[in-house]
Structures are given as C-alpha cells and as structure tokens.
Amino acid sequence: MNSIDLLKSLENPELNNPICLSPNFEKDIDKQIDDIAQTNDDEAKQLWICKTIAGIQKNFISAFQNIKTEDYYEGWCLFERCEIDLKFLLRHFTIEENDLHRINFINAMVVRWQKLYPYKFFGSPEFLVKKVTCGICGERITPRSNCGHLIGEIYAGKCCFELVEELEFLGLGIVEKPVQKYSVLFSTDPITNENIDHYDYSTVKFVADRLNSAFHEWDSYATTRVISATELVNLPLEKPCPCVSGKNYGACCAGKSNLTIPHLQICLSQPPKGNFPENELFLL
Ligand SMILES: [Zn+2]
Ligand SMILES: [Zn+2]
Numbered sequence: 232m233n234s235i236d237l238l239k240s241l242e243n244p245e246l247n248n249p250i251c252l253s254p255n256f257e258k259d260i261d262k263q264i265d266d267i268a269q270t271n272d273d274e275a276k277q278l279w280i281c282k283t284i285a286g287i288q289k290n291f292i293s294a295f296q297n298i299k300t301e302d303y304y305e306g307w308c309l310f311e312r313c314e315i316d317l318k319f320l321l322r323h324f325t326i327e328e329n330d331l332h333r334i335n336f337i338n339a340m341v342v343r344w345q346k347l348y349p350y351k352f353f354g355s356p357e358f359l360v361k362k363v364t365c366g367i368c369g370e371r372i373t374p375r376s377n378c379g380h381l382i383g384e385i386y387a388g389k390c391c392f393e394l395v396e397e398l399e400f401l402g403l404g405i406v407e408k409p410v411q412k413y414s415v416l417f418s419t420d421p422i423t424n425e426n427i428d429h430y431d432y433s434t435v436k437f438v439a440d441r442l443n444s445a446f447h448e449w450d451s452y453a454t455t456r457v458i459s460a461t462e463l464v465n466l467p468l469e470k471p472c473p474c475v476s477g478k479n480y481g482a483c484c485a486g487k488s489n490l491t492i493p494h495l496q497i498c499l500s501q502p503p504k505g506n507f508p509e510n511e512l513f514l515l
Contacts, residue, residue, distance in 0.1 A: 234277030242331040244288040245446035251288040264388035275388030283320045291337045295445030311412045349430040353409035362397035441503035448500040456494035
C-alpha cells in the first residue's frame with residue numbers, strides 16, 4: 232500500500248477493529264520504508280507519518296484499556312508515549328479540518344487523563360552527558376561541531392534523535408514537572424524490594440467506568456461544593472476532614488455549619504451504560 236492509501240486506512244480509529252491494532256502494522260511500514268528510503272525520500276517521510284499516527288492511535292487505545300483493567304501506571308506510560316510522539320508528528324503533519332485520524336482529539340484527551348492521575352511528584356535523574364551521537368549518521372555531536380541533521384526532522388523515513396552513548400549518573404531530584412513523566416515515585420516493599428502502588432486512582436476509575444470507548448469525549452472542571460450540616464452530621468470525627476487539610480475531621484472543621492470543599496465536575500459526551508447512582512447528574 233502506498234502512503235496515501237495507508238493514511239486513508241488509518242481514518243476513524245474509533246470504529247471497530249481499527250487497522251492500527253493489527254499485528255505487525257508498524258513493522259510492515261518499517262520494511263516498506265527500508266525498501267524505498269534511498270530512492271524516494273518524500274514517500275519515506277509520508278510512510279513515517281503513517282507509522283507514527285498508527286502508533287499514537289494504538290497507544291491511546293491501549294492506555295484506555297489499561298485503565299479499564301486498572302493497570303493505571305501502564306496506562307500512564309502509554310499516554311506519555313502518545314504525548315512524545317504527538318510532538319514529533321505535529322511538526323510534519325497538518326491535521327485535517329475534520330480530524331479524521333482523531334489526532335487533535337487524542338492530543339486533547341491525553342492531557343485530560345494526565346490531569347486526573349494522582350501523581351504529583353516525580354523522580355528526575357540528573358546526568359552528566361559525556362558522549363552524544365546523531366541518530367541518523369552516527370557522528371559525534373559536540374557544542375562546536377555537528378553533522379547538520381536536525382532533531383525531529385525526517386531523513387529517509389527516520390526521525391532524527393540524539394543518542395546519548397555515555398553518561399554519568401549524578402543524582403536524583405524530586406520535581407513537580409518532570410522532563411519525562413515515566414519516573415513516578417513508588418514506595419518499595421522492604422522485604423521483596425518490589426514497588427508498591429500506594430496511589431488513589433478513584434478519580435481515574437470514576438471516569439473510565441462511565442466510558443465505553445477511548446473515543447468518547449469527556450472533560451473535568453475543578454469547582455467547589457458546599458456540604459450541608461445535615462450531610463456532616465454522620466461523619467465520624469476520626470475520618471479525614473472533607474476540606475482535604477489532611478487533619479481528622481474532629482480536629483479540623485467539626486462544628487462548622489457548612490463546609491466548602493474542592494470538587495471535580497466530570498462532563499461526558501455520551502450517557503454511560505450500566506448502573507450508576509441516580510444522584511449523579513449527567514450534563515450532556
Ligand atoms: Zn547526522
Ligand atoms: Zn477541615
């Protein structure tokens with residue numbers, strides 16, 4: 232298939248059995264790129280675009296499936312993969328007005344999912360980079376010399392990256408806005424040394440439970456909600472205070488007649504299927 236037909240076949244990934252999920256799809260394109268890379272640079276670049284779109288669609292769908300099966304960290308990593316690939320793709324691909332490949336949609340939804348995650352701090356490894364080479368020609372890159380290949384540009388169907396070949400580990404910082412979002416901080420079991428996922432994913436789960444497809448749109452809005460005195464009457468004093476101060480209710484807001492608390496409002500574009508509490512109000 233040439234790149235025009237391939238691009239067409241990648242339209243509407245929200246329909247059943249999207250082609251991006253077929254096994255070996257990206258591998259087959261790679262083979263095609265290898266075959267023509269030396270003779271047809273333009274077509275090789277178009278094939279790279281097809282391959283990148285397929286990868287983004289596939290990772291987005293898989294991330295949603297991971298959330299559905301409560302493999303939250305795996306889903307998080309795939310959203311991060313989408314974010315990185317989107318950055319490279321959008322330098323070379325102009326999204327059609329009706330977003331047939333759902334690239335605009337995925338770009339927006341990845342950010343919305345990331346916002347729901349409970350991860351606030353990340354490990355940020357600091358390195359002293361000693362040797363970097365060009366991913367296209369292999370030449371060493373130094374502050375004074377470089378081979379002329381540009382990072383993120385496509386050469387014979389391959390995207391140019393810098394390859395770090397030697398580095399020295401300096402330390403680990405803890406940051407709120409990491410360069411790479413994979414490095415979520417987990418606690419470790421002192422006996423087995425395995426990571427313990429202590430995070431509360433209830434908000435992510437709340438949204439995922441109400442969606443039947445990764446391609447159903449939703450959004451969240453941070454607002455506040457007032458809890459009335461009648462609702463507070465039965466709240467045990469030793470429970471965490473709803474104002475999210477971190478203190479117990481008894482030591483915090485007990486005695487106040489009503490309480491304003493942070494509240495996340497979720498809006499869905501499609502009514503959810505299944506049994507959900509009647510007091511949930513769905514704004515469609
Ligand atoms: Zn180079
Ligand atoms: Zn309080």
